[in-house]
Amino acid sequence: MVKLTLYGIDGSPPVRAVKLTLAALNLPYDYVKVDLAARANLSPEFLKKNPQHTVPTLADDGHYLWDSHAIIAYLVSKYADSDSLYPKDLLQRAVVDQRLHFESGVAFADGLRSITIPLFFYNQKIAPKERKQAIIEIYDFVETFLKDQDYIAGNQLTIADFSIVSTISSLVAFVDLDHAKYVRIIAWIKRLEQLPYYEEANGKGAQEFISLIKQSNLSFAS
CATH class of the missing domain: 1.20.1050.10 (Glutathione S-transferase Yfyf (Class Pi); Chain A, domain 2)
Structure with missing residues (x-):
């Protein structure tokens, strides 16, 4: 079973781009809200996941990815049934x-x-x-x-x-x-x-x- 965790905040456009992609692929995931105002993204725990301390950050089977563009291309390349969302041509x-x-x-x-x-x-x-x-x-x-x-x-x-x-x-x-x-x-x-x-x-x-x-x-x- 796919085990994905998305770290982010709802107001962030890059986070929403990832959420749209996850939804289009019908992929289940856990969603962890990161309190940027409280600088939760600067905590030692978060910095281990993403040293650039940005959202979105995606966890997939112990691996961490950040930057929405890299994440959404990765998700389609790995999990999509077709290449329509990110053509191979x-x-x-x-x-x-x-x-x-x-x-x-x-x-x-x-x-x-x-x-x-x-x-x-x-x-x-x-x-x-x-x-x-x-x-x-x-x-x-x-x-x-x-x-x-x-x-x-x-x-x-x-x-x-x-x-x-x-x-x-x-x-x-x-x-x-x-x-x-x-x-x-x-x-x-x-x-x-x-x-x-x-x-x-x-x-x-x-x-x-x-x-x-x-x-x-x-x-x-x-």
């Missing part, structure tokens, strides 16, 4: 990988983390106006990715969708999606919301994140 896989790197290096790093780290750790409640423009640019890129296709990396659901939707559904806490401008993104999100596991794996956590941001009274510099 080299060109198709390269497109998925590109989207995953876009989420990591652009959408999450430039759009989300660059605001949340100063906010949560240094109580900086006024974000530079450049951060707002960066989010708009991210939306523009994703809208372009979805041209003539239903999903982020083509016409089938992949782990790239799980990764990027977890962040896009969080970025709306800072900058609303213009429904007239981002027609493809809106349709894509609605498509993913039809997945039977979407709300539990991502929707609830995204709303938790949005509520946290709203309560922080964050604003952008003019």
Whole structure:
């Protein structure tokens, strides 16, 4: 029997990307919430599992993995009955990988983390106006990715969708999606919301994140 343990918090987009993948694969797992506010991720016990002290962290049969992109690719490669979520075809896989790197290096790093780290750790409640423009640019890129296709990396659901939707559904806490401008993104999100596991794996956590941001009274510099 598969014995997996996921360490994380519901509001974290990367954690939600892993939860979406686990749900899509119908994999049972234990979920351990890590109290980041209390710095539980810096405890000696946690640091033995993940010296970078980040969430998500996945335990699989005594082995520990971190970084959501590495985790979700690993889960599909090891446990999926087919390669549809992470194609073995080299060109198709390269497109998925590109989207995953876009989420990591652009959408999450430039759009989300660059605001949340100063906010949560240094109580900086006024974000530079450049951060707002960066989010708009991210939306523009994703809208372009979805041209003539239903999903982020083509016409089938992949782990790239799980990764990027977890962040896009969080970025709306800072900058609303213009429904007239981002027609493809809106349709894509609605498509993913039809997945039977979407709300539990991502929707609830995204709303938790949005509520946290709203309560922080964050604003952008003019």
